[in-house]
Amino acid sequence: MTTHNSKFKGKAKPRWLFEEVEGSKTEGIFKSHGHYGFIEGTDLFVRGENINTALNKDKVEYVVIKNTGFVEEGKSRFEAKILSVLERYKTSYVGEVIYCGKDQSFILLDSERLKRVASFTPETDDYKIGEKVIIQLTSFDLENLQGKVIKRIGHKSDPNMEIISILEDYGVKTSFPEEVIEEVQNVNLDIERHESHPARKDFRDIRLVTIDPSDSKDFDDAIAVYKKGDNYLLYVAISDVWSYLKDARNTDVEARRRGTSIYFLDSVIPMLPEKLSNNYCSLMPHQDRCAIVFSIEIDGKGKVLWDTMDVNPGIIHSKRRFTYGEVNEFFDGENQLEREDLEVRESLTLGLELYKMLENNRINRGYIAMEFPELKMKMSPSGEITEIYPYIRKHAQIMIENFMILANEGIARLLSEKNIPGIYRVHENPDVTKILFFVEEARKLSFEIEDTNFEKITQKTISSWFRNTSSHENMDLIYLLLLRSLQKAKYSINNAGHFGLNLKHYLHFTSPIRRYPDTMVHKMLWNYLFEKNEIPKNGGDPIYCDLHDIAKDSSHAEVQSNEISKEIKNCKIIQFMNKKVDSTFKAKVVFPAKSGAYVQLEDYYVEGFVKSRVPLILGSNVLVKPIHNSKEFKLLKVL
Known part of the structure; x- marks a missing residue:
């Protein structure tokens, strides 16, 4: 046996005529695709012979090179050559x-x-x-x-x-360190101690209810809606996690390290130990719990009256734990909830009225309500997929989303106005080249887009493209193309606004059980609003450096969590499709590539790659067959 991996080598690749672009040496992140790759945030291609020793996500020093020879039509003359690896993303791998x-x-x-x-x-x-x-x-x-x-x-x-x-x-730890387990054992619910705080108010008479998926075990938020004259009065109560974490140093450090809970299939790796996430910090029905309560009035036309906003720590007592299914049945007239208190049913009815006005106003100001099916799976006790189906959100889900967005915006406004340090949820303006690519591809699908100044594109302009187009046969695909053209949202200590929501102020406040940035926003509210500590000078206090690091680490944790969920889902999908290798499926081309295209199965919304010698056109239909143990399909016919 040779002591070299030569027996696993591929064929030698042809070489082109390249010259270095003077003054182009710089740093970046290498994104590997096996035996080639790209520099993150650019369109610079890295050939196999120019990878050096870089692995995926390594920080590298590279130089731009120009192809002075033959270039295929539509391809850039400029590529990248990696000179050295500056920092390894990781050195340990599973195999x-x-x-x-x-x-x-x-x-x-x-x-x-x-x-x-x-x-x-x-x-x-x-x-x-x-x-x-x-x-x-x-x-x-x-x-x-x-x-x-x-x-x-x-x-x-x-x-x-x-x-x-x-x-x-990914280096994910499914259990908590011993020092965290021991620390949490000594944490007490102690509602009486918490309610004695002078800033805390009693909200137990408010008709708050939680509305969540049927399999949820941790309840971050509860809502209630009243009529106050001609106005609507909305209450959003959020679990007061920080009141328990502030005296649990080890648990706080571990929550910060994790950054987020990781959800996959029907499982979760929580950010907080179960005693906190599913008990003391969970807004369980018929139990007194600590919460931070946001309230605000909205007039009869859906205008938010910001001067009525109030935020207080309090004690709440949830009247009911609803599932989305139950509330949707109530909204659709399929379940009258006759056993529930009249005031609870009234609150839900008012919530439906209020959310529709808020949603309509969001759309009018430029928000794009992109509603397309999400892939969901039913699992057997042995962990195998028994069914793949599209999950479509209905009124209850969208109502809760609107109320949470309003609370998040309100807290962001509050922190900004009072110069309180915080972590914001930032969504930057899209890159013009990606928007131009979207416009070009969408027009190929007969989606009408008027010419405009794409370099100064606004959310309202993009929103105008989608008015009266819900019946377009390729609407799901067009939404997917738009998502790919937009920036990824991230966390930042700078309040730079949220392009996707078309909001100047936005952060995450409503999920402190599963997102660490939300917990830090709660900490800032306690330190500088409720306990009235001196607000540090902007940028001149160590708290800003700490929050900056938390924002950066939390953005990374979110990306990693999504990658883990996607990889696990793909593994299970491959297992599911292995049982259907003798079946044929109709699919739609969702992303053409040089050697084929990515397609989406019509029946299951499963995506995979098909190889093709002939170009496959975006939006076209094909007939495919699964390949055993692969994310790829075999192309049978172009329809």
Whole structure:
């Protein structure tokens, strides 16, 4: 057996004529696609021979190179050549043992972004083909990756091994440190102690209810709506997590490290220990709980009366735990909720009236209500998918969303007006090149867009494109194209506004059980509004540096959480489609590529890649067949 990975090498790639662009040396993040990649935030392509030793998400130093030879039509002459790796994103990877030798064994790394083989010297002779391990890389020659096995996870035959491997690859800890467990054991609910705080008010008479998915175990928020003369009076009560975290230092540190709860399939890895997330901090029905209560009046035309806004810590007593399904049945007239108190039913009815006005006003000011199906799965007790179906939000979900957005905007306004430090939810204006790409692709689908100054595009202009177009046959695809053209929202200490919502002030306040930035907003409210500590000078206090780091880390945690959820979902989808390899499916082209296209199955909303020698047109229909153990489909026919 050779001691080099040469037996796994691909064919040599052709070389083009390149010259370095003077003064173009800079830094960036490398995004790997196996044996090629890109520089993040640019369209600079990195050929295999120009990758150097970079792995996915490594911080690199690169230079721009110009192709002075032949360039395919539509392709850029400019590419990137990586000079060095400045900082490794990670050095430990999960992989599968594919060859066991006495002196050298080989692992195929799990990451689709790498598609590489690494070697290691086994310390024992009991490694098995198919065993999953974690390897710590020590040599980064991409054709001869080497390392040391630091953990043996199990065998791929374990039905849960794919999920375990993904969590291990991301370094996710499913249990809490011992010091956190011990600390939480000593935390008491102690409502009497909390209610004695001079700033806390009694809201137990307010007819608050929670409305959540049927499988929810932690209840962050509760709502109530009243009529006050001609106005509507909205209450949004949010779990007062900080009142329990402030005296639990180890738990707070661990929550900060996690940044967010991770949701996948029907499971969750919580940010907070269960005693807090599902009990003391959860707004459970018929139980006294600590909350921060936001209230505001809205007039009969849906205008928010900001001068009536009030925010206070309090004690609440939720009257009922509703599911979205129950409330939607009530709104649709299918369930009269006759056993519920009249005041609770009245609150729900007023909530429906209020949300419709708020939603209409949001759309009029430029908000785009992009409603398209979300992929949901039903799981068997053994963890297998039994059904894939589209999940479509209805009135109850959209009502809660509107009320939460209003509360988030209100708290952002409050912090901004009083110069209280905070973490904002920022959504920057879109890049003009991506908007132009969207316009070009949408027009190919016969979606009418008038010419305008795309360099100074506003949300209201984009919103105007979508008026009276809900019946367009490719509406879901057009929404998907628009989402891909917009920036990703992130956390920041700078209040830069939210393009997608068309709001000047926005943050996350309403989910402190599962998002750490929300918890920090609560901390700022307690420190500087409720307890009236001196507000630090803008930028001149260590709190700003701390919040900056939290915002950056939380943005990263959110991205990672989404990646984990997507990878686990894809694994389960592949298992599901493996049972249908003999079936054919109608699909729609959602993203054409050089060697084929990404398509979406009509029946399941599952996406996958099909290879094709002929160009596949965006929005066209094709007939495909699943490929065993792959995210790809076999193209049978263009319809």
